Amino acid sequence: MPAPTKRPTNPAQRSKQLLANSLVALSSAAVFAVYAAGYARTAPAAADLAATAVPPTTPIDPTATIAPATATASPTSTATAAATSTTAKTASTATAPTSTAPAASVAPTASVAPAATSTTITTTTAAYTDGTYSGTGTSRHGNITVAVTIQGGKIVSAEITTCGTKYPCSRIAALPSQVVARQSAAVDLVSGATDSTNAYRAAVNAALAQAR
Amino acid sequence: MATALHSTQQLLTRTSVAMDTYITVGVIHGQYAVNTTALTRALDWFQRVEAACSRFDSNSELRRLLDRVGEPVPLSPLLYQTLAFALATAAATDGRFDPTIGQRQEQRGFVHNYRTGAATPAALAASATPATFRDLTLDPVRQTVTLHRPLVLDLGAVAKGFAIDLAMQELLAYPGSMVEAGGDLRVQGHNPSGGRWQIGIRHPRLPDALLTTLPVSNAAVCTSGDYERRTQDATAEHHLLDPQTGHSPNALASVTVVAPTALAADTLSTAAFILGPTAGLAFLEQQGVAGLLVTPAGTEYATPNLERTVQ
Numbered sequence: 261m262p263a264p265t266k267r268p269t270n271p272a273q274r275s276k277q278l279l280a281n282s283l284v285a286l287s288s289a290a291v292f293a294v295y296a297a298g299y300a301r302t303a304p305a306a307a308d309l310a311a312t313a314v315p316p317t318t319p320i321d322p323t324a325t326i327a328p329a330t331a332t333a334s335p336t337s338t339a340t341a342a343a344t345s346t347t348a349k350t351a352s353t354a355t356a357p358t359s360t361a362p363a364a365s366v367a368p369t370a371s372v373a374p375a376a377t378s379t380t381i382t383t384t385t386a387a388y389t390d391g392t393y394s395g396t397g398t399s400r401h402g403n404i405t406v407a408v409t410i411q412g413g414k415i416v417s418a419e420i421t422t423c424g425t426k427y428p429c430s431r432i433a434a435l436p437s438q439v440v441a442r443q444s445a446a447v448d449l450v451s452g453a454t455d456s457t458n459a460y461r462a463a464v465n466a467a468l469a470q471a472r
Numbered sequence: 473m474a475t476a477l478h479s480t481q482q483l484l485t486r487t488s489v490a491m492d493t494y495i496t497v498g499v500i501h502g503q504y505a506v507n508t509t510a511l512t513r514a515l516d517w518f519q520r521v522e523a524a525c526s527r528f529d530s531n532s533e534l535r536r537l538l539d540r541v542g543e544p545v546p547l548s549p550l551l552y553q554t555l556a557f558a559l560a561t562a563a564a565t566d567g568r569f570d571p572t573i574g575q576r577q578e579q580r581g582f583v584h585n586y587r588t589g590a591a592t593p594a595a596l597a598a599s600a601t602p603a604t605f606r607d608l609t610l611d612p613v614r615q616t617v618t619l620h621r622p623l624v625l626d627l628g629a630v631a632k633g634f635a636i637d638l639a640m641q642e643l644l645a646y647p648g649s650m651v652e653a654g655g656d657l658r659v660q661g662h663n664p665s666g667g668r669w670q671i672g673i674r675h676p677r678l679p680d681a682l683l684t685t686l687p688v689s690n691a692a693v694c695t696s697g698d699y700e701r702r703t704q705d706a707t708a709e710h711h712l713l714d715p716q717t718g719h720s721p722n723a724l725a726s727v728t729v730v731a732p733t734a735l736a737a738d739t740l741s742t743a744a745f746i747l748g749p750t751a752g753l754a755f756l757e758q759q760g761v762a763g764l765l766v767t768p769a770g771t772e773y774a775t776p777n778l779e780r781t782v783q
Contacts, residue, residue, distance in 0.1 A: 283759055286560055287736035290553035291637040297549035406489075446781075447685055448663045451693040451728055452655040452674025 388413055388471035395467030408467040483648075483664045486511045490518035491526075491632050493654030497639055500648035500664055514639035514651060521635035524550040525627045527574055528585040534625060537617065544616035550634075552615045558630045561739050562605035565755065569743035570715045572603040574626030577713060604715070629712075632656055633694055633738025640734075651734075658692035658734045670781055676725035676766055683766065685781040692734035696741040697726035698768075714746050723748040723767065730762040730778070737761065749773050 388410040396405045484506050485498035497514040499506060526532040533551050547555065558571040584591055603623035610617050636651045636658050643649035648661035650669065659669040668687040675681040676697050686693065696712060698720065714721045727745040731737035740761055744752030749765050753773045756763035765773040 283557075283560060283564060283740065284732055284736045284761060287557060287637075287731070287733040287739075290557050290634070290735060291641065291733055294549045294553050294634075295638055295641045446670055447672040447682065448669045449650060449652055449657050449659070450655065450672040450674050450682070451657055451695045452676075452697060452726070 388468065391471065393467040393470045395469070406467055408471070410471050483650075484508075484511070485650075486515060488515045488518070490515075490522050491635070491653065493632075495639075495654075496650070496652045497643065498650045499643050499646040500661070501646065506646075510642045510645075514642040517638040517642070518635045518653065521550060521554070521631050521638065524548055525554050525631040525634075527577075527624070527626050527628065534627065538619070538622075538624060541619045541622050544611060544614065544618045546614070546616050549615070552610070552617070554627050554630050554634055555617060555625070556610055556612070557634070557735060557739065558625075558627055559605050559608075559610065561630075561743055564759075565743050565747065567604055567606075567715060568746050568751075569629070569739070570605045571625050571627055571630070572605055572607065572623045573713050573715055574624030575602060576715075576718050577626055578624055580713065602715070602718070629696070629742035630735065630739050633692065633734035633736070636692065636734035636738075656692070656694040656734060656738055658737075659688055660690050662689065673728050673764060674726075677768070677770070683772070684764070686728075686730060687779060687781045688730060691730050691732055692737040693728060693730050694734055694737035694741045695726055695728040696738075696745040698722070698745075699725065712742060712745055721746050721748060724752065724765055725768045726766050727752060728764045729756060731759075 390410050390413065392407050392409045394405055394407050483498045483500050485496050486508070487494060487496045489495065495515060495518050497511050499511065522532075523529070524533045527534060529535060533548060537545050537547070537551070555571070558569075562570050603621055607620045607623055608617055608625075609620070632653050633656060636653055636656060639651045640649065640658050640660060643651070644660060646661065648659075648663060648669075650659045651657060655674065657671070659671070663669040668689045671686045671688050671693045672682040673684050673686065673693075673695065674697075675683045676699050679699075698712070712720055724745050727741045729737040729741040729744065731740065736759075740756060740759055741763070744756050744763060744765060746752075747755055749767060749771075752765055753763065753775065756765075757775050761775070762778040763775045764778055767773075
């Protein structure tokens with residue numbers, strides 16, 4: 261007795277199904293194609309991002325409603341990047357060539373380093389003054405502090421450095437879904453659509469207010 | 473017994489922000505030293521993909537492309553592959569998934585840059601006949617695209633998954649690694665306890681509850697839902713739109729897809745969400761991926777190959 265099959269017998273349908281079935285394979289090929297094209301070749305795109313990420317006169321979206329608009333600026337909290345790490349072994353295992361301190365191993369680029377390291381590039385047309393600035397935004401989950409680094413008048417990074425007291429950074433950063441994960445030891449990660457980043461926006465805006 | 477000899481191994485993570493969401497990359501280092509440059513490079517991919525594919529940045533490669541109608545435009549490998557995959561998915565769904573939906577997303581008010589709040593200027597006026605994916609053609613040899621009419625591309629359902637895959641390429645050397653971006657994720661190897669990664673699926677109506685838990689290794693898990701990023705107006709539509717109606721589909725509350733790549737999982741979860749429970753389930757089965765579709769009333773539809781963790 262022939263086994264039942266869902267394969268279309270019509271050649272046109274069949275070729276269409278073959279095309280459709282190839283989406284997973286196509287996705288793998290796409291990843292390898294771009295990865296093989298290389299990190300260096302795609303690097304200029306990142307510079308474009310920094311060039312236009314934050315126009316200087318644009319206010320934060322006033323309709324952002326999750327967080328009360330209580331952004332505050334603090335110029336001195338950029339040295340606490342270790343809070344973004346969930347490991348206790350950082351200091352003993354860090355081998356990044358650019359890192360010499362435990363905090364740097366969490367954020368080994370200049371992005372959360374003291375402002376002194378980010379003054380090598382200057383430009384007279386910059387919208388912002390070079391340096392590293394920190395800002396804090398408030399959400400229902402707690403505060404988020406970011407360190408925004410300006411080089412050549414452009415934002416080159418905006419990393420989360422510290423979070424408020426309600427949850428550690430590792431939880432704030434991926435709320436709400438990852439809070440669920442941490443509440444259950446049997447779950448490593450949670451998949452699901454998430455809140456957008458209103459507290460982060462407020463923090464970045466507060467930091468940038470100092471850079472003008 | 474095949475339990476891990478060592479107790480819980482350390483998961484070293486870094487978190488950043490891109491694509492209007494939080495990105496976390498992590499590796500299990502065990503006794504190995506961690507070169508944190510790998511984590512930095514992994515995070516950098518999100519910036520690169522965003523710079524190429526963002527609809528919300530007037531200087532992105534995608535936005536600049538939209539200004540050049542009627543001529544072949546050479547694309548970076550990143551944008552070319554992202555667009556090619558979006559168009560392949562559009563063809564496989566007869567256009568129910570369509571990256572030219574960007575025009576109608578803009579009309580719905582999804583125009584604000586998450587970093588600045590600035591509204592990206594609408595690239596074209598509302599037109600009587602919306603564009604479709606058939607209004608542009610790719611040249612795979614020259615790696616160009618030609619827009620045959622003004623249109624707005626949105627690669628939001630594709631680009632995040634692609635960035636997750638590219639980031640993961642930087643972390644494959646570790647015994648375990650994870651990349652998570654706003655609830656979409658890919659894991660490799662084993663979890664900190666030495667077993668498969670246990671991925672909870674968020675309940676679409678109960679933010680602090682899980683629908684189920686999936687055991688995963690070397691795969692991506694992506695979820696498209698109706699419960700975040702709604703419009704500010706009274707219609708409260710979400711960010712996913714059906715090209716046939718111009719409105720948000722409402723037959724499903726969330727679709728989760730498990731696939732070898734996040735590019736496939738992210739894109740196919742969005743496609744299945746638009747297709748609805750019956751056609752969406754059939755589509756996921758046809759593609760050979762695992763899926764879990766949940767209606768607003770809580771009815772679940774799962775592909776036969778979906779494996780759940782026995783609690």
